[in-house]
Amino acid sequence: MKRFSLKLLFLLMLFDEICFADEVAWSAFVRTVPILQREVGSNSSKVLNSEMSNMDLTGHIVNAGREGKQPLGAMAFVADDEGGFSLVVCFPPVIKDDMHPIVQRLLDYVTLRWIGISKNMALKMVSGDFPATKGTAEERAELRTEVPLLSIDQLKPIRYITLAEFPFADEEAGFIFQDTEISLLIRFHPSRATSLAIDSQEFAPDIGPQIRTAAKDVWQHMREDGTAVQMGHSVLLWELMQKELQRKGINWKSPADLNPLNEWP
Numbered sequence: 001m002k003r004f005s006l007k008l009l010f011l012l013m014l015f016d017e018i019c020f021a022d023e024v025a026w027s028a029f030v031r032t033v034p035i036l037q038r039e040v041g042s043n044s045s046k047v048l049n050s051e052m053s054n055m056d057l058t059g060h061i062v063n064a065g066r067e068g069k070q071p072l073g074a075m076a077f078v079a080d081d082e083g084g085f086s087l088v089v090c091f092p093p094v095i096k097d098d099m100h101p102i103v104q105r106l107l108d109y110v111t112l113r114w115i116g117i118s119k120n121m122a123l124k125m126v127s128g129d130f131p132a133t134k135g136t137a138e139e140r141a142e143l144r145t146e147v148p149l150l151s152i153d154q155l156k157p158i159r160y161i162t163l164a165e166f167p168f169a170d171e172e173a174g175f176i177f178q179d180t181e182i183s184l185l186i187r188f189h190p191s192r193a194t195s196l197a198i199d200s201q202e203f204a205p206d207i208g209p210q211i212r213t214a215a216k217d218v219w220q221h222m223r224e225d226g227t228a229v230q231m232g233h234s235v236l237l238w239e240l241m242q243k244e245l246q247r248k249g250i251n252w253k254s255p256a257d258l259n260p261l262n263e264w265p
Helices: 006-014 016-020 045-052 055-062 093-114 119-126 137-146 208-225 233-246
Strands: 025-032 075-081 084-091 156-159 173-178 182-189 192-199
Touching: 045 055, 045 075, 045 093, 055 093, 055 119, 075 093, 084 093, 093 119, 137 182, 137 192, 208 233
Parallel strands: none
Antiparallel strands: 025 084, 075 084, 156 173, 173 182, 182 192
């Protein structure tokens, strides 16, 4: 780990007595997650620490894959970092040999929650409920490098132009992973996969048609007044869609909201 954030140092001091009183082992880890977005309800240190204090949930993650072995306990704490999070894990000393796979499961779970994956889906993914049978070995490896534990079998083919957010797209094809709050658009490039978060409300039977109608109407107006061909047309489209949807009581998050590090035409 290259550095400790101030929040992480404070966290270590706060839990010093808990982590070290019984001579337990401890480790700290930092993971940077580039599609960080803090308003989907799951990806904050406060929410995640509340989840991690639930011993049933933490025990489920820690003991996944330990069939036939004595259940082990661990405490995990999350601190906000720049562009990602820091994870502090406290272990009983007896699990030294099992520490790496347990840390990896906890890191994967927090990463999935941090990018907006729902708790139930993240738990299923950490538990190995979605083995990959489709795609090449290279595609499976590239996908899991981009999104931990995401299986190609969970993806559905989709064309970007069919999505409300991208009426300006060509016939570019990709894959969609759907969850409750966010969905992920996945593309496979030579030697790598990329993901783009979008609001899952688009796929809701009651709200989805309203989002698509707003996109169609706004885009038509932009084509008529010439703004559809100007730089920044995608962000303008989404801002106008949000205003239209807010009048209907729909709090829709645009790709710009959910992917703040991306640049848009």
